[in-house]
Amino acid sequence: MHDLVQVQIEQRDGDDVIVARLTGELDISGAKSTGQRIAEAVPSSARGVVVDMSELEFIDSSGVSMLFELARRVGSRRQELRVVAPDGKPVARVLEIVEFDRAAPVHADLDSAVAEIS
Amino acid sequence: VRALPELFDVRIKARSIAYLFATGAMLGLLTLAVPHMSEVNDLALALLATAAIVIAAIVWLSGDRIREWHIHAVLVCGTVIVSLANYYAGASTLYPVLYMWAALYAFYFFRPPEALAHMAFVAISYAVVLAIQDPESAIVRWLLAVGTPLVAGLLISRLLRRLSDRAQQLEQSEARTRMVLDTAPDAFITLDSDGVIMSWNAAAQRLFGWSAAEAIGKTMRALIVPPEFRERHDERRRALIASESPLATERFEVEFQRRDGGRFPGEATVSKVDIQGEVFVSGFITDVTERARRQAEREALLREQAARAEAERVAELVAGMQALVDAALAHRTLEGILNELVTQVRGVLDADAATIYLADESERLTVGASAPGDIPGGDEFASTVAGAREAMLAPGDSDSARGALVGVPLLAEGEVMGVLVACATPPRQFGGEDLTLLRLAAERVGLAIAHARVYEREHRIAETLQRSLLPDRLPSLPGLDVAARYLPAASEAEVGGDWYDVIPIAGGAVGLVMGDVAGKGLAGASMVGRLRSALRAYALEGPGGARVVEQLNRLLWTEREESQMATMLYVVVDPAAGAVHWVNAGHPPPLMIAHGEPLFLEGASSVPLGVLPFPTYEEVSARMEPGSTLLLYTDGLVERPGENIDHGMAQLAARVREAPEDPDGLCDHLLATLVPAGGATDDVALLTLRNLPVPDRFSAEFPAEPESLAPMRSMLRRWLSHAGAGELEIAEITTACGEAATNAIEHAGVSGGSRFEVSGSRNGSEVQIAVRDHGSWREQRAGDHGRGLDLMRTLMDTVAVEPSPEGTTVSLRRRLGGNGGPG
Numbered sequence: 029m030h031d032l033v034q035v036q037i038e039q040r041d042g043d044d045v046i047v048a049r050l051t052g053e054l055d056i057s058g059a060k061s062t063g064q065r066i067a068e069a070v071p072s073s074a075r076g077v078v079v080d081m082s083e084l085e086f087i088d089s090s091g092v093s094m095l096f097e098l099a100r101r102v103g104s105r106r107q108e109l110r111v112v113a114p115d116g117k118p119v120a121r122v123l124e125i126v127e128f129d130r131a132a133p134v135h136a137d138l139d140s141a142v143a144e145i146s
Numbered sequence: 147v148r149a150l151p152e153l154f155d156v157r158i159k160a161r162s163i164a165y166l167f168a169t170g171a172m173l174g175l176l177t178l179a180v181p182h183m184s185e186v187n188d189l190a191l192a193l194l195a196t197a198a199i200v201i202a203a204i205v206w207l208s209g210d211r212i213r214e215w216h217i218h219a220v221l222v223c224g225t226v227i228v229s230l231a232n233y234y235a236g237a238s239t240l241y242p243v244l245y246m247w248a249a250l251y252a253f254y255f256f257r258p259p260e261a262l263a264h265m266a267f268v269a270i271s272y273a274v275v276l277a278i279q280d281p282e283s284a285i286v287r288w289l290l291a292v293g294t295p296l297v298a299g300l301l302i303s304r305l306l307r308r309l310s311d312r313a314q315q316l317e318q319s320e321a322r323t324r325m326v327l328d329t330a331p332d333a334f335i336t337l338d339s340d341g342v343i344m345s346w347n348a349a350a351q352r353l354f355g356w357s358a359a360e361a362i363g364k365t366m367r368a369l370i371v372p373p374e375f376r377e378r379h380d381e382r383r384r385a386l387i388a389s390e391s392p393l394a395t396e397r398f399e400v401e402f403q404r405r406d407g408g409r410f411p412g413e414a415t416v417s418k419v420d421i422q423g424e425v426f427v428s429g430f431i432t433d434v435t436e437r438a439r440r441q442a443e444r445e446a447l448l449r450e451q452a453a454r455a456e457a458e459r460v461a462e463l464v465a466g467m468q469a470l471v472d473a474a475l476a477h478r479t480l481e482g483i484l485n486e487l488v489t490q491v492r493g494v495l496d497a498d499a500a501t502i503y504l505a506d507e508s509e510r511l512t513v514g515a516s517a518p519g520d521i522p523g524g525d526e527f528a529s530t531v532a533g534a535r536e537a538m539l540a541p542g543d544s545d546s547a548r549g550a551l552v553g554v555p556l557l558a559e560g561e562v563m564g565v566l567v568a569c570a571t572p573p574r575q576f577g578g579e580d581l582t583l584l585r586l587a588a589e590r591v592g593l594a595i596a597h598a599r600v601y602e603r604e605h606r607i608a609e610t611l612q613r614s615l616l617p618d619r620l621p622s623l624p625g626l627d628v629a630a631r632y633l634p635a636a637s638e639a640e641v642g643g644d645w646y647d648v649i650p651i652a653g654g655a656v657g658l659v660m661g662d663v664a665g666k667g668l669a670g671a672s673m674v675g676r677l678r679s680a681l682r683a684y685a686l687e688g689p690g691g692a693r694v695v696e697q698l699n700r701l702l703w704t705e706r707e708e709s710q711m712a713t714m715l716y717v718v719v720d721p722a723a724g725a726v727h728w729v730n731a732g733h734p735p736p737l738m739i740a741h742g743e744p745l746f747l748e749g750a751s752s753v754p755l756g757v758l759p760f761p762t763y764e765e766v767s768a769r770m771e772p773g774s775t776l777l778l779y780t781d782g783l784v785e786r787p788g789e790n791i792d793h794g795m796a797q798l799a800a801r802v803r804e805a806p807e808d809p810d811g812l813c814d815h816l817l818a819t820l821v822p823a824g825g826a827t828d829d830v831a832l833l834t835l836r837n838l839p840v841p842d843r844f845s846a847e848f849p850a851e852p853e854s855l856a857p858m859r860s861m862l863r864r865w866l867s868h869a870g871a872g873e874l875e876i877a878e879i880t881t882a883c884g885e886a887a888t889n890a891i892e893h894a895g896v897s898g899g900s901r902f903e904v905s906g907s908r909n910g911s912e913v914q915i916a917v918r919d920h921g922s923w924r925e926q927r928a929g930d931h932g933r934g935l936d937l938m939r940t941l942m943d944t945v946a947v948e949p950s951p952e953g954t955t956v957s958l959r960r961r962l963g964g965n966g967g968p969g
Contacts (some may be wrong), residue, residue, distance in 0.1 A: 055884060088937075090890070
């Protein structure tokens, strides 16, 4: 079976900022591997990572756990994590319920997230 | 009788007046010579006679120089001389006779007005003389003297006129006859009884080259009859002359000779002419060279027409045989070709049976097809023909009941592919024509068999490859029923090119693909492989069907060296939203069946893939109600050779109306009613998806594994949508249920239970969803996993966990209404 969620890794500002664009649906079937892919894509030289979930259709608690875990790992390397989830979308609602902004800032659009890191 | 022009010839007139003057002078001198009365003046008379003689001499000698008016002048002189002579001779003389002569001369030679003028002058002269000599003479003498010459002159004038008219008529008639004969298109010749030519017209001169002067007087046999026909000419002439009938006519065709020795066929029409005992032969001769040539031409034309008719008959026979063979070759399989062929050959040759023997690798002959059955002794004969490698005939024998046989080897690239044998019962025997026909058929059939063998092999490979590229199992999609069929073309190497796919995509939607690559056979099949994997990759990247199709087009365009082209339909069915979105790249439109009524989803059809570098593909959307069905197909289903595709689509719509609702039943019905019995001419691919009607309550079981979550959510979204939940409500309730299901899967992992059950119901504006597993409930620990329960509680109105020995049930309730969550 194919993966429900896809990850696209991009570099911004040289390789200072890594952008991971998630599409599809993020649940327990793909959460762990997605977290791993993002973590591996971030070199220690990078200042931070942005997880762009503007195009993500669905996220559940396993996805949220993955994001918390990612925030912890990134933070331990003195790097910054920011997530993008436009207001009014199911993903933003879930992040709001679990108070994810305590772990990392949530932005409404990608550009502002990247700019904040820079 | 002289001719009229001659009567007035001036020389004749001159001569005659000279005679008149001489005669008159002689008469005068005679009067002097005989004893006469004293009143006669001899000297005057002698002088007058002398003058008359002189004038006569001058006129005679002037000859050709004399003119008409000279004659008139001389005649006037004559009248004057006669008057003077009368005066000097005295009243008793007979000189008035001389006046009469002058008058007669005038009437004889001149036209009446001139003659009357002379007569008047004579009368005046005589009256003058008479008045001087004897004023008392009786009136009778006056009248006699003037009237007699006048009456005599008028009478002679009339007589002359009539004579000359007749002469002229005769002359004209003769001239006309001559002219008619001379201008006649045919030669006219008259012979005397000895065969000597008497007349010869202008046409005869033109025809034979001899002039009239040269021909007349010679014998016809010597002049224009070729030597070998001369005897027959004499016989014929003699027989004609001897015939009893005075107007015997004969017509015959014979050869004549020209002056230059050239000969020509002539038609002669000869008649015997008997004129007062003198017998002539006259005849027309016509050159019939042209007629003979036309006749010959007509005969040649008739022969040619007959020959052409025969040639056309044979050509028709040949064309007929070729048409039969071609019709047979239209069959898709080798077996079909052979069976059709033997049947046709048997019919055309009027044979009892026809058999095709095929040579295998070891060149052994086996029966490939027979109509109606095997030919006794056919095997040995076929072997002989195969050995000789040429067409052969074996005559039949009615005594031993052995049939007549004809056989031709089927050759391709110098190899004997087989032998075609036909047999007939005596007395029917095969001939050269049968052999020719059979040879013609064999030429094509040999190649066809060779091709068919290659094609059948390639067909098998391509079909295997093709099938390996189609999904061997369709994904099971909650709330959706999907069925697909793929029917390879029945023909040789036409396989490949059609493909379909079903791709579940995020959010519970499903992508349907139906495509047709222009290339067939192995190349087409491998192209399908590339497109299929590329499409799956693009489709999973996210929504936006138009972009997916554009990416595919780019792929095909950049591989243009293979000049590949494909039509494709990419449809995304979103059952939760009750919508269908599609992008059409030159493919037949999808068919939506709602409430049993088919509707083609036209619109937004763009160019096929691989045609343009940057075409625009547009995504179009439509409602898709629960209970409706979507049908995707390739043109093989609706296109038939020689038929309009609109007709095929109308047929499809008609068959859909009568088909069962479920996708499998629909597919089977369409294939059974739309694909011809002999197999389709092109690949047929069918894909149907039914958006199952959503019930008020639902219950579904899923394997307890993470992969079940997406289908479960998809099903739930559909049901919630049907239940009237708003977009955000659907998202939130689905998230909450997902958490419950995730727990169920985790429980199963511990306790070994393999399935979990999701059920839902709606009660007024409240939905209730239960997730039941067969494991034991574990209290959520704080931290990561505690979030699941938090989410459920936040997103739902009530969350109840009911553990039991059989398993755990999580019940979730939420009142619908408005898009905002409960808190």
